[in-house]
Amino acid sequence: MNIEKLFAESPEFETERLLLRCLTLDDTEDYYAFASDPRVSEQSLWNCHETVDESVQYIQRALDNYEKKSVYLWGFVRKDTGRLIGRGGIFHFNELMQSASLGYAIASKEWNKGIAAEAMQPIVHYCFQELDCNRLEGRCNAGNIGSARVMEKLGMSYEGLLRKQLKIKGVFTDQKLYSRIRDDL
Numbered sequence: 001m002n003i004e005k006l007f008a009e010s011p012e013f014e015t016e017r018l019l020l021r022c023l024t025l026d027d028t029e030d031y032y033a034f035a036s037d038p039r040v041s042e043q044s045l046w047n048c049h050e051t052v053d054e055s056v057q058y059i060q061r062a063l064d065n066y067e068k069k070s071v072y073l074w075g076f077v078r079k080d081t082g083r084l085i086g087r088g089g090i091f092h093f094n095e096l097m098q099s100a101s102l103g104y105a106i107a108s109k110e111w112n113k114g115i116a117a118e119a120m121q122p123i124v125h126y127c128f129q130e131l132d133c134n135r136l137e138g139r140c141n142a143g144n145i146g147s148a149r150v151m152e153k154l155g156m157s158y159e160g161l162l163r164k165q166l167k168i169k170g171v172f173t174d175q176k177l178y179s180r181i182r183d184d185l
Helices: 003-009 023-033 052-066 117-128 145-153
Strands: 018-022 071-078 084-094 098-107 135-141 157-166 169-182
Touching: 018 117, 018 169, 023 052, 023 084, 023 098, 052 071, 052 169, 071 117, 084 117, 117 135, 117 145, 135 145, 145 169
Parallel strands: 098 135
Antiparallel strands: 018 071, 071 084, 084 098, 135 169, 157 169
16 A cells, blocks of 8 residues: 555545545635534534634644644535535555545535535545555444445445444444455456
């Protein structure tokens, strides 16, 4: 797996409706617009942003992680409006095992439109074709039907239930584990 290539290239992608590019501090206002919606963070480890400063801090952490080469996040920008409507990327890199994990968050007004799958598809393709990934995995809360559907649209297979795997907002939560491997291409 060639993580150095990812951070050296800083790839950008274009889909039918979206531009995918690195997050910047210029995205703060748009990021806050969706991160402050409690529906977006409801099934996540992170809490909804109550101030714009929380969004600034999140984006700064993302940029710091980029510098450390530990997480790569793309901002999802609608081509028709130029507005950031979500983010997604890869993390938990294991170069020896040629694997990584996927994650994403989308503004609730964009749910059920196929946006998350559209955004993540070129990222998945890049991981297998350019980074030499053997395995990508993703997780979602057992009750998060929308996120499970996104992973299915990405060609990921359900592997099983991780019982009480995460403590989200004080409650131990079951996680569904999905994966896609090179042989699935």
